Amino acid sequence: MLNAVMQKNAPAPAETPVRNKEVIHEIVSASQFGVVQKKLSPWETVYQISAVRKAAILIVLAVIWEVYARSVNNALMFPTFSSTMQAFAHGILSGSLLVKAWTSIQVLLTGYVAGIAIAGVFTVIAINSRIGTDLLETLTAMFNPLPSIAILPMAMIWFGLGTQSLVFVLIHSVLWAVALNTHTGFTSVSNTLRMVGRNYGLGGFRYVGKILIPAAFPSILIGLKVGWAFAWRTLIAAELIFGVSSGQGGLGWFIYENKNLMDIPNVFAGLFSVIFIGLIVENLIFRTIETRTLRKWGMLN
Amino acid sequence: MIENASTPLLDVQGVTLQYKTRDHLITATYRVNFQVHKSDRFVLLGASGCGKSTLLKAVGGYIAPTEGEISLKGVPVKGPGPDRMMVFQEFDQLLPWKTVKQNVMFALESSGKLTGRAAEDKAVQYIEKVNLANFADNYPHTLSGGMKQRVAIARGMAMEPDILLMDEPFAALDALTRRKMQDELLDLWDETKFTVLFVTHSIEEAIKIGNQILLLTPHPGQVRAEMASVPRDRLQTDEARELESRIHNMLFAPENIDEVSHA
Numbered sequence: 001m002l003n004a005v006m007q008k009n010a011p012a013p014a015e016t017p018v019r020n021k022e023v024i025h026e027i028v029s030a031s032q033f034g035v036v037q038k039k040l041s042p043w044e045t046v047y048q049i050s051a052v053r054k055a056a057i058l059i060v061l062a063v064i065w066e067v068y069a070r071s072v073n074n075a076l077m078f079p080t081f082s083s084t085m086q087a088f089a090h091g092i093l094s095g096s097l098l099v100k101a102w103t104s105i106q107v108l109l110t111g112y113v114a115g116i117a118i119a120g121v122f123t124v125i126a127i128n129s130r131i132g133t134d135l136l137e138t139l140t141a142m143f144n145p146l147p148s149i150a151i152l153p154m155a156m157i158w159f160g161l162g163t164q165s166l167v168f169v170l171i172h173s174v175l176w177a178v179a180l181n182t183h184t185g186f187t188s189v190s191n192t193l194r195m196v197g198r199n200y201g202l203g204g205f206r207y208v209g210k211i212l213i214p215a216a217f218p219s220i221l222i223g224l225k226v227g228w229a230f231a232w233r234t235l236i237a238a239e240l241i242f243g244v245s246s247g248q249g250g251l252g253w254f255i256y257e258n259k260n261l262m263d264i265p266n267v268f269a270g271l272f273s274v275i276f277i278g279l280i281v282e283n284l285i286f287r288t289i290e291t292r293t294l295r296k297w298g299m300l301n
Numbered sequence: 302m303i304e305n306a307s308t309p310l311l312d313v314q315g316v317t318l319q320y321k322t323r324d325h326l327i328t329a330t331y332r333v334n335f336q337v338h339k340s341d342r343f344v345l346l347g348a349s350g351c352g353k354s355t356l357l358k359a360v361g362g363y364i365a366p367t368e369g370e371i372s373l374k375g376v377p378v379k380g381p382g383p384d385r386m387m388v389f390q391e392f393d394q395l396l397p398w399k400t401v402k403q404n405v406m407f408a409l410e411s412s413g414k415l416t417g418r419a420a421e422d423k424a425v426q427y428i429e430k431v432n433l434a435n436f437a438d439n440y441p442h443t444l445s446g447g448m449k450q451r452v453a454i455a456r457g458m459a460m461e462p463d464i465l466l467m468d469e470p471f472a473a474l475d476a477l478t479r480r481k482m483q484d485e486l487l488d489l490w491d492e493t494k495f496t497v498l499f500v501t502h503s504i505e506e507a508i509k510i511g512n513q514i515l516l517l518t519p520h521p522g523q524v525r526a527e528m529a530s531v532p533r534d535r536l537q538t539d540e541a542r543e544l545e546s547r548i549h550n551m552l553f554a555p556e557n558i559d560e561v562s563h564a
Contacts, residue, residue, distance in 0.1 A: 192391045195363060198381040200411045210411065214398045297397040298442020 054283070079265040087265035088272055097254065101273055104235060104250030107163055111170020112231050116224070118171060119179035124208070126179075127186050140180045148173040148234040152241060166238055173234040174227040181226065185219025186212050218299050225286055229278070236274055308375075309336035310496055311360065311464055315369035317521075318355050329355040330522035332369065335515050337464065340494045344511030344530075346501060348552060352522030353500045357468050360498060361387050373463055383412035386457035390469040392449045395441040395456075401428060402437040405456045414460060427459035428452075430489060447478040454486070458495060465497040471506070483509055487533065504548050508541055509533075516551055525551055 046052055062081050069080035079087075091097030122139075125132035148169040155165035189212055197211035213220070239252025249257070251270055258266035294300035313336070318329040329352035337343045345353040358364050360371055362381040371378045373385065386408075388394075395404050405424035409415045415423055428437050431451040441449055450470055457465050471479040483506065490497070501507050507514050508530050516525040528548075531541040 190391070190393050192389050192394045193396070195358075195361075195381070195387065195389070196394055196396070198363070199361070199383065199385075199387050200408055201381070201383050201413070202411055206411070210407075211396075214396070217398075293398070297440055299397055 051283075076262065076264050079268050083265045084268040084272055087263075087269035091266065091269050091273075097269065097273060100249065100251050100254040100270075101277065104239065104252070105277070107166050107250065108170065108231055108235050110163075111167045111235070112174055112228065114167065115171040115174025115227060115231070116178055119175050119182060119223075119227075122175075122179045123182045123186065126183050127208075127212070133183075136179060136183055140176050143172065144176040144180065146172075148230070149237050149241075152238055166235065169234055169238055170231050173230040177226040177230055178220075178223040181219045181223025182216065185216030185223075188219070189215040218294055221286070221290065221294065225282070228281060228286075232274070232278060310339050310341075310374060311337040311498065312372045312375075313356075313360070313369070314371075316356070316359065316366045316371060317368035318352060318359055318364060319367045320355070320364065328521040330517070333517070333522065333524055335524065335527060337496065337498055337513075340496055342490060342497050342499065342510055342512045344499045344501060344507040344514045345517060346504065346507040346511075346514050346548070346552075347517035347522065348502055348519055351517040351519040353502075353517050354468055356517075356522065357387075357466050357498065357500050360464075361385055361466050383408070383414065383460055384463045386460045386462040386465055388450070388453045388457045388465065388467040388470045390472050392446050392473065394453050395449055397441050400438050400440055401433060401444070401452050404441070404452060405459050408456050408460055412460065423459050424455075427455040430458070430492070431455040431485070445478075447474055447482060450474065450482060451485070454489070458489065458493070461495075463496065465495055467497060467499045469500055469502065472501070472503075479506075486510065504545050504552070507548070508544060509536060514548070516548060518552070 040048070066081040069078050072078045075083065088097070122132075122136050126136040127133075151172060152165070152169050155168045159165035159168055193211060193215050197207050202210060235250070236252040236255075239250050240256050251273055254273075255267050255270035258264075258270065290300065314334055315332045316334075317331050320327055320329060333356060335343070345356060347353045355364060359366055360378065362378050362385065378385075395401075396407065399407055402421070402424050405428060406420045409420040409423060414420075425434075425437065428434055431454055433448060433451055433455065436444060436448065441452070444452070453470070454467075457467075471482050474482060487510070489495075499507075499510055501510070511530045513527065514530050515527050517523065518525045528544075531538070531544055535541060
């Protein structure tokens with residue numbers, strides 16, 4: 001349009017358009033607008049809560065399960081949601097399921113904590129020397145892709161058929177994920193924050209504990225979550241192979257045992273317990289840690 | 302403006318700084334001399350790549366000179382320390398896991414300067430000085446860029462260091478906020494007469510903030526000139542404008558025009 005105008009007045013030189021000298025407007029008071037701030041409707045408020053949305057998803061999944069299982073109508077192949085829940089409730093009330101779950105969780109926590117501790121040692125070595133970094137990177141590249149369950153046969157030979165070999169494979173499953181993430185977190189701490197820490201005269205463990213660990217916490221937490229999931233899977237799988245040996249088996253053994261008895265609702269109840277514990281740990285424990293740290297600090301959106 | 306000409310607080314003598322990149326050894330500054338006295342507002346001014354930030358980091362103790370010496374109160378600088386507090390350009394210099402007050406207190410406590418109640422009182426006092434009393438319990442991510450820089454300044458000043466090192470602290474702010482922060486910094490100086498070494502690439506900011514200006518030319522940074530700035534009550538006069546164009550001509554002399562990326 002500007003072009004057209006300029007072509008029309010072809011020979012005339014382009015000039016700065018003339019405007020009014022200065023115009024000052026009155027500011028409208030906010031009270032005169034229709035909406036400045038308005039409460040959301042009850043439906044919108046409820047929909048904002050993620051727990052409600054997730055519960056809705058779970059209910060829908062349960063309904064689909066029930067409908068499908070009824071259409072299959074074969075309790076040995078695919079028991080219904082309601083019969084699984086019955087078996088689950090019975091397991092809880094009789095205490096057998098709780099005992100099995102507790103056995104699993106005890107072994108799991110031992111392996112998890114030990115794995116994290118060893119990962120901590122590796123990471124400290126890695127941040128203090130270049131050869132340490134190379135060591136961690138090489139070991140992680142070698143062992144992280146190796147499924148823990150693949151080393152279970154060897155562990156059984158080395159440590160016997162007991163808790164020890166379970167803890168060994170658990171450490172293997174936790175260690176590399178946690179070490180890798182923690183190390184990545186440390187190396188990505190901004191140079192400015194590092195300089196700030198040194199400006200205060202911090203060094204050694206105080207520097208690591210007060211600057212590096214909190215600054216790297218987003219990555220560390222991811223490592224802890226991934227490590228937890230790996231450990232949980234590994235444990236259940238290992239228990240399925242192990243079975244009878246350790247005398248009092250955990251959830252994996254419960255599943256295996258009931259499969260042999262063809263008590264399929266109980267098999268499903270065992271699987272359901274595994275899922276249930278996973279959901280609780282993820283949504284209660286890790287979510288709470290996240291809300292109290294990363295979200296509060298604005299390190300996560 | 303020099304108040305105590307006999308003994309400089311900070312003495313930079315023939316300092317050459319070099320650092321290594323992946324495949325080059327780069328000389329950032331070459332034999333730079335300057336002296337900062339107590340209560341100076343000393344400005345290092347130059348275009349990008351003149352080594353002024355590197356020079357400030359060397360004073361901060363993060364980089365050791367390959368030649369020459371930096372000494373504070375007659376003692377050679379050996380490493381970073383709380384007697385030389387840095388204020389950086391980046392907004393992420395505050396610890397995100399601590400509130401405004403905790404950030405200031407943490408500096409006091411971890412350097413061993415003050416503890417507990419005394420640290421808290423000092424922190425509150427300086428947070429009030431930068432007009433953030435209402436935000437003392439906020440986490441940094443809830444603050445605007447200008448507020449974050451104020452916290453960083455409060456933190457630096459609460460430590461009551463021998464010298465405050467400011468590395469383009471207002472460069473990442475919008476123009477209106479920057480001007481306000483400059484005025485506030487000068488007000489704070491009127492109150493406490495702290496010593497500051499201030500790095501900037503803005504001629505206007507240098508004249509406004511500084512009482513003494515060191516001009517650096519790029520690649521490698523060398524001292525082109527050292528001059529007194531215009532007194533603050535004459536900033537809007539022809540004197541200031543003349544100084545500005547003189548500095549401009551010195552920095553943008555034909556021989557280094559291609560080196561300058563004016564920001």
